Amino acid sequence: MGANKILLGCIADDFTGATDLANNLVRAGMRVVQTIHTPDQPLDTEADAVVVALKSRTIPAAEAVEQSLAALRWLQAQGAQQIYFKVCSTFDSTAQGNIGPVTEALMQALGARFAIATPAFPDNKRTVFKGYLFVGDVLLNESGMQNHPLTPMTDANLVRVLQAQSTKKVGLIDHAAVAQGAAAVQARMAELLAQGVGLAIVDAVSNADLLRMGPAFKDLPLLTAGSGVAIALPANFGIQPSSQAAELPAARGRQAIVSGSCSVATNQQVQDFIDRGGPALALDPLRIASGGDVVAEVLAWAEPLLDAGPVLIYSTAEPDAVRAIQQQLGVAEAGALVERTLAAIARGLVQRGVRQLVVAGGETSGACVQALAIAQMRIGAQIDPGVPWCFAAADVAPEGLHLTLKSGNFGTADFFSKAFAQLTP
Ligand code: ADP
Secondary structure, three states: OOOOOOOEEEEEOOHHHHHHHHHHHHHOOOOEEEEEOOOOOOOOOOOOEEEEEOOOOOOOHHHHHHHHHHHHHHHHHOOOOEEEEEOOOOOOOEOOEOHHHHHHHHHHHHOOOOEEEEOOEHHHOEEEEOOEEEEOOEEHHHOOHHHOOOOOOOOOEHHHHHHHOOOOEEEEEOHHHHHHOHHHHHHHHHHHHHOOEEEEEEOEOOHHHHHHHHHHHOOOOEEEEOOOHHHHOHHHHOOOOOHHHHOOOOOOOEEEEEEOOOOHHHHHHHHHHHHOOOOEEEOOHHHHHOOOOHHHHHHHHHHHHHHHOOEEEEOOOOHHHHHHHHHHHOHHHHHHHHHHHHHHHHHHHHHOOEEEEEEEOHHHHHHHHHHOOOOEEEEEEEEEOOEEEEEEEEOOEEEEEEEEEEOOOOOOOOHHHHHHHHHOO
16 A cells, blocks of 8 residues: 555546546645556555546446456555546447446445436536536537547437446436535435435536535545536545645756647647747658658757757648648558657657656647656646646656646647746746
8 A cells, every 4th residue: 555645536537538637636726646547556656636547438348347446446555535437528428338337337346325427517618407418508419529430429418328328227416406505415315315326417507516516425435527526526625725736846957849739729839839939840741651760850950959948849730731641641540650759759858858848639648658658647737727737757757857738729829838937937
């Protein structure tokens, strides 16, 4: 068992969802560490909560259950008093799961007779009313999510959605109870339990709703939720919001940005950095494909510039250019090739003293974190909503580096310069 006892143990079904949850917990006052998969070592630092990031959203249900139970055992060994299964705020799942099967397996392992499930995240325009999930102003099944390639969401009624993938009876804690506060929510939970209901969707249309219901969940062994409910939990452990929770070691070392995201926001951010006169080098995927040693060339370009300020290496391109590359190389091949190259560049930059690293792109971030052999990250203050600075040890920087992992459309146009400015005291 680790020497540092945690309070809240979280299991996230994907990587950026894990960061999103960690960010909310930090803002509510908890010191949070995010791990990449379930660690084989005990937690090596003090934290109030740990978020284990899995990639279990769309894998076969039995595998998701197995991975989640392994994460549970590790979190329990670190002292976790309550478990939070973090799912997507659009409840991404199929009729086979994985939200229902994982929730039920965790309940069984925890001896829990009752658990709540709610993706409500009003800050992100995900609200639940009468059990129906709204994305912005429209129902889930009109939001575009009905066309998702892996988890098409064709029913906005979450009681029905969860029932289809659960063996326990699913009920609803509706807004009438939530509006009255924690005591009414608790009474409703007792009523549902007496009716043989084991899982309940919970309505919430505002942060006030989440904060009102929070105390009612104090003694539940398991919560299944998007990252919204997290804002109400630290208070149950006597923790108040404080800037200390987000404190990271002082920043030092060289600065760099590696961008493999082709999203609209990232294209603007790359342009903004160039417009400000920042040194930037574009990668040519065809040159990588033809076998040129692009990694060595890029690192040789960057080396003499690094002492003067941040450098940017990017494959970021407009949709037409991306399509042209994909037609020549294939979609998956182009993606994997660029990810591998950017990850090797990120590693080379850290070997050359970069200790403040911005990575743009969800998949790109996954590749970079893997290439740096990062296992645990402490979560710091957010730069923009959902994107915090993190601090992590890498194999080529065992004393640690600052990094931020920005997925696709997050962040304002000046994100790159803002990120470094935030680290400068
Ligand atoms: P986002 O978070 O914006 O979706 P990701 O990193 O998750 O960014 O995904 C972008 C994908 O596009 C990655 O697989 C990346 O390797 C690939 N990619 C990046 N640049 C190019 C390019 N110029 N041409 C083709 N594919 C690219």
